[in-house]
Amino acid sequence: MGRPPCCDKSNVKRGLWTPEEDAKILAYVSNHGIGNWTLVPKKAGLNRCGKSCRLRxxxxxxxxxxxxxxxxxxxxxxxxxxxxxxxxWSLIAxxxxxxxxxxxxxxxxxxxxxxxxxxxxxxxxxxPVSQVLSDLGSISSLSKNENLMMKNMIPTRIEPSNSKKNLILEQKQEEQAQPLEHQVQYHQVQHVLSEVASSSSSTSSSNLTRLNLPNSYSCNKTSSQAQMNPTCSSFDWSEFLHSDDPFMFQELQQCDIQRVMSSLNFSSLMQSEGEIFNDSNSKLASEDFDDVDCVASKEYQINNQFDQGHSFSGNSFVDGILNKDSEIIKATFPYTFDY
DNA sequence: AATAGCGACAACCGCCTCCAT
DNA sequence: CATGGAGGCGGTTGTCGCTAT
Incomplete structure (x- = not known):
C-alpha cells in the first residue's frame, strides 16, 4: 500500500545550506532537469530530505x-x-x-x-485603523439580543473589502483615464481574482449576493416593499448598525423579524451566491480580459438597477454593511483601485 | 567592547490535495 | 477502494548581520 518513504527523516541534515550543497543541486538539475525530488538527494550525493532540496x-x-x-x-x-x-502568496508571486x-x-x-x-x-x-476600531466599537456596543442576532446573521468568513465585481465596475468607469502601467496592474489584479474564483468555489464575495437575490430582494424597491410588512420598509439597516439607540432594536422587532430573517436566509443565499459566482467565474477564468467586459456590463446593469434604491430598506443586512463600507473606502481612498 | 534589539530572509512545520501503489 | 507519500501552500521559527546603547 502507498509509496515507499522518501527519506529517513531522523537521519538527514537540516538548517542552512552550504555552497557545496547548492553546487550539487545545481549540477544535478543541469544534468537531469527537474523530476522526482525524492531521488535528488541520493543521486546528487546530498544528505537532505527531497522536500528540502525542492524548497532550496x-x-x-x-x-x-x-x-x-x-x-x-x-x-x-x-x-x-x-x-x-x-x-x-503563490498566486501573488x-x-x-x-x-x-x-x-x-x-x-x-x-x-x-x-x-x-x-x-x-x-x-x-x-x-483605516480608525474605521476598523469604530466598526468594532459599533458591534461590541450592541445589546445582548442584538449580538445574538448578529451572530446568527453574519457569515463567519471575512472577505476582502473589494469584490471582483467592484473591481470590474470601477475599471469600466475609470480605466480609460488611467496611465498605462496602472491599467496593467489593474488587469493583473483582475486576472488573479478570476484564478482565485476558479480555484476555490468557497471563495466568494458577499457583494456578489446582489447578483442572485431572490425576487423579493430585487433592485425594485417598490416591489420589495410590497412584500414586506409596511413598518419594515422604513427600517434602515445601516442606521441600525451604527446606532446606539436601544429603541432601534424594538423597532426591528416590530418589523416582523421572522420575515426579515427568513428573507435573509444565509445558507440559501450563500449557496445561490456560489452558483452564480462559479458560473460567472468559469467564464472569467476561461476567457481573456477582453471578454470580461461582457460579464461586467451584465453585472453593471443589475447593480445599476439595484442601486436605485439608495436607502438600505428592503436590502439585506450584509448589503447594508458592504454599501457603507464601500462609501467609506471611496471617501477615504479615492485612488485605491484606480489602476 | 559587549550586548540587546531589530530587520531581513532562509528554512522548517503542518496541513491539504492529488495520485501512485 | 484504501492507504500513504509527493508536492504545494501558508504560517512560523531560526539564523545572521547590522545598529544603537
Missing part, C-alpha cells in the same frame, strides 16, 4: 529568480493583490516574475505590513 531550488537556486530588492511597482502590485485576495511566494510573504511581513500600519491602514482589511 524553488526559493533560492532557480536561475530565473531575482535577488535584488522589490521595486515600487512590485510593492504596489503586492498591496493591491493582497487587498483583493488576501494572503494567497505568479504575477511577479522572478519572485517566489516565500519572497513575497517575507517582504509583506517585514516591510509592507509595517508600512501600511505606519500609514494608519489595517494590513488585514486595508481599511
Amino acid at each position: 531550488w524553488t526559493n533560492y537556486l532557480r536561475p530565473d529568480l531575482k535577488h535584488d530588492s522589490f521595486t515600487l511597482q512590485e510593492e504596489e502590485l503586492i498591496i493591491s493583490l493582497h487587498e483583493a485576495i488576501g494572503s494567497r 505568479k504575477r511577479l516574475p522572478g519572485r517566489t511566494d516565500n519572497d513575497v510573504k517575507n517582504y509583506w511581513n517585514t516591510k509592507l505590513r509595517k508600512k501600511l500600519m505606519k500609514m494608519g491602514i489595517d494590513p488585514i482589511t486595508h481599511k
Whole structure:
C-alpha cells in the first residue's frame, strides 16, 4: 500500500545550506532537469530530505529568480493583490516574475505590513485603523439580543473589502483615464481574482449576493416593499448598525423579524451566491480580459438597477454593511483601485 | 567592547490535495 | 477502494548581520 518513504527523516541534515550543497543541486538539475525530488538527494550525493532540496531550488537556486530588492511597482502590485485576495502568496508571486511566494510573504511581513500600519491602514482589511476600531466599537456596543442576532446573521468568513465585481465596475468607469502601467496592474489584479474564483468555489464575495437575490430582494424597491410588512420598509439597516439607540432594536422587532430573517436566509443565499459566482467565474477564468467586459456590463446593469434604491430598506443586512463600507473606502481612498 | 534589539530572509512545520501503489 | 507519500501552500521559527546603547 502507498509509496515507499522518501527519506529517513531522523537521519538527514537540516538548517542552512552550504555552497557545496547548492553546487550539487545545481549540477544535478543541469544534468537531469527537474523530476522526482525524492531521488535528488541520493543521486546528487546530498544528505537532505527531497522536500528540502525542492524548497532550496524553488526559493533560492532557480536561475530565473531575482535577488535584488522589490521595486515600487512590485510593492504596489503586492498591496493591491493582497487587498483583493488576501494572503494567497503563490498566486501573488505568479504575477511577479522572478519572485517566489516565500519572497513575497517575507517582504509583506517585514516591510509592507509595517508600512501600511505606519500609514494608519489595517494590513488585514486595508481599511483605516480608525474605521476598523469604530466598526468594532459599533458591534461590541450592541445589546445582548442584538449580538445574538448578529451572530446568527453574519457569515463567519471575512472577505476582502473589494469584490471582483467592484473591481470590474470601477475599471469600466475609470480605466480609460488611467496611465498605462496602472491599467496593467489593474488587469493583473483582475486576472488573479478570476484564478482565485476558479480555484476555490468557497471563495466568494458577499457583494456578489446582489447578483442572485431572490425576487423579493430585487433592485425594485417598490416591489420589495410590497412584500414586506409596511413598518419594515422604513427600517434602515445601516442606521441600525451604527446606532446606539436601544429603541432601534424594538423597532426591528416590530418589523416582523421572522420575515426579515427568513428573507435573509444565509445558507440559501450563500449557496445561490456560489452558483452564480462559479458560473460567472468559469467564464472569467476561461476567457481573456477582453471578454470580461461582457460579464461586467451584465453585472453593471443589475447593480445599476439595484442601486436605485439608495436607502438600505428592503436590502439585506450584509448589503447594508458592504454599501457603507464601500462609501467609506471611496471617501477615504479615492485612488485605491484606480489602476 | 559587549550586548540587546531589530530587520531581513532562509528554512522548517503542518496541513491539504492529488495520485501512485 | 484504501492507504500513504509527493508536492504545494501558508504560517512560523531560526539564523545572521547590522545598529544603537
